Amino acid sequence: MINYKQLFNMKIEEAYTKRIALHIAAGKCRKVDMEVEGYPNRKSVNKQLNNIVHDSMFTRSLTLFNHSSYNNIYPLSDLMLDRFCFQILTSIHHKIKWIDVEVSSMKRILSANYPILSGLGIYNIEKDTDLDIFTDETSLMYILKNQISSLMIESSRKQGRPRDVNTRIFTNILNTFINLQYFMFHSWFSSFQRISFRHLRPTVFSSTLLELRVKVSSVDDCLFLLDGRFNQLRAFYVDIGSSLPNSTVKINKEKLPNLRCFSLYCFSEIRFYDNIIIPLLHRMSNLEELALYLSSVVCDKKFIDGNNLKQNIIDYMPELNQFRFSIHSTILLKDQIDLPSNEDIKHSFKDFSNNKIISCVNYFFEAKYGQCHIYSCPYLIPTYENISNNFPGGLFRYVSDVSLFDEHPFEYEFFIQIAQSFPFLKNLTITNQKGQNNKQYRKSNNNNEDFLLIRYPHLKYLHFKQTHNDYIEQFLLDTKTCLPYDILLFTDFKSLQRVTHNFTRNATRINCSKMRYICFDRISRFPKHFKNYFLDTEIHVL
Structure with missing residues (x-):
């Protein structure tokens, strides 16, 4: 008898291993591509390709796309894609069990024969026309429908798409892949991208699906998926967007x-x-x-x-x-x-x-x-919300998204604790209208030097919402905070203008030069030094 708990744990481990293989493979292939595009040493390139072909981790799980530091996914260049299709895939296609592809490259990559392929990841699904991938009987997906048992879909972050595209893709996948056992459908946080059955009640059933991971629009959609239509489901991971249930929910x-x-x-x-x-x-x-x-x-x-x-x-x-x-x-x-x-x-x-x-x-x-x-x-989980001065501390290696709120001031020592507790912090939101009690520099007990700078080495997004100017200053002063390059800054224009002394203050210039300021305020005329003060600026008038 199958031990489903062991099976579940095995799939989680495989997913983790696949992510490791992704980075190893991408690193190797970028190196090869750079040499080919420059002045190639053909013998050296062929040796690297041969090493890749015989790397069991690489051949077990193959990822063929690029991604940025903001986790945006892009297709491979035509040159790199040609090299994979004509020189690598022809040698290892019979060994590959899992492939991750960007949707625009999928047809070229999957045109080869993969006799033991059982897992597939498709990224950047975004258009109505992508529905054809799962409905056209001549498409590659239709040909692979009996072979694929594990499937990961990630929709594009782009806005402006029809509301129900993801729902229809989700439904068609379950109706097409008749042996599907593990299915993850990842959509972004926009309510338009989450699966919703409010206006569309499809006829969808599966007697093979064992694990489902999905983001839905409301709790009603969660209940819909658990009404018995997946009668063999062993594991269900659901992320609910809106918490408001339909008044007629049964x-x-x-x-x-x-x-x-x-x-x-x-x-x-x-x-x-x-x-x-x-x-x-x-x-x-x-x-x-x-x-x-x-x-x-x-x-x-x-x-x-x-x-x-x-x-x-x-x-x-x-x-x-x-x-x-x-x-x-x-x-x-x-x-x-x-x-x-x-x-x-x-x-x-x-x-x-x-x-x-x-x-x-x-x-x-x-x-x-x-x-x-x-x-x-x-x-x-990656999120820790509404941290106050009563924060109990600890080390949170998995958290990247943090929000701070209190009706009492956040002092300098509090931010030291935040930086130490969340070493991989990427997204920080601060809400506090009370000014700091002690803004003066404090000396270390051991010597006459000021406290070390507070460092946030992985920070990407910094939001100030209904925030006293002291906290904006806390992060912009290069004598208090050391920030990485290329941060998106969100705060109101007037507060920023005061803290930077109308964008002329030298003490805040270094950190601001590392930031892209996103402005949503309606400003009739910007100061002379405004745009040159930041790495970049974006003006969005609401």
Whole structure:
């Protein structure tokens, strides 16, 4: 009998290995291509090609596209593509088990015969015409429909496409690939790109699909996919965009006995935790692995704590052996007398002996709400939201997207902690209207030198939302912060103008010269030195 838990873990490991192979292969091929385009040493090039052909990691999983530092994907150059098709693929086509391709190059690459190919990744799907790939009976996809058991689709980031293109592609894939077992459909965060069945209720079923990873528009779409149409599904990973359910949504009570792994990711405000999420989980009595990542659950009276999770979830899943979660819950402050402390929340997890649980409770009396964040360790998701001065610290190697919020000032030491806790931080958003209490330089206890610069070596996006000028200055002063090259900066123009002394301040010039400033304000006339002060500027008038 097949052990589906082992099968699930094996596929995760294969996906990780495939990503390693991607970078190794890309590095080797770029090196070969540069030599060919320059003054080639034919003997050296042929030797490198021969090494690639005999590299088992390369031949097992092949990726044929380029990608930028912002994770944009581009097709290979015609020269490189020709070299692959005519000199490499002809020698290794019988060894390849997985291929990743950019959609515009797919026809040329897949025209060869791949007798053991079982996995395929297609990237930059974007147009209505791409539907033909999965519907035309003469297309390569139709020819491979019996052979492919694992499929990854990634849509393009481009805007302006018809709303239901991804939904129709998703549906056609499931109707075409009759032996599909593992399917991931990755769309970007735009609501137009997520799978939605609100206006289109397709007839789609699969008795072979074991694992599905998908981003959907709403919780209704999640319920639609779990209505029994995939009766052999063992693992379901779903990212929900909008949390507002249809007013006529019907809660299906039919059990999902084959489901062993379920992951729910929702970073919108949730008001259906008790009415929809809990009843949905009660249908999954045979779960072995559960992950809940919920960024804002609105509660009536009490935070979600250990008692809630045990009584409403864990007690209904006798087979559960792994429970990962990160849950923010909020309550409105209405002159309550006995508000739970962080110690109270910690105590509610006394029976969670197999997991290290961290909790953090904040009360924002100006905004009149309280927030409780509970999460299991290790913290595996890429986002950590609404960090306050009560941040418990730790090392978060998987987190790249962080937001900060408080009604009390963030001091210099707080940003040191953020930089140390999130070494791979790429996207930082700061919201704090309170100015810093101590802006003066502070001396080290060991010597007379100022504190070291705070470094954010991987930062790509910096957002200031309703932010005091002190925090903009904190990041722009080269005596306080060291920034990498080519950062996108988002902040209001007037604040930036004040901090940079009308774009003439030398102390902020170095960091600004590394930034691309994205301006959304309506400005009648820009100062003389404005555009030359930054690496680049983009003006978007809303």
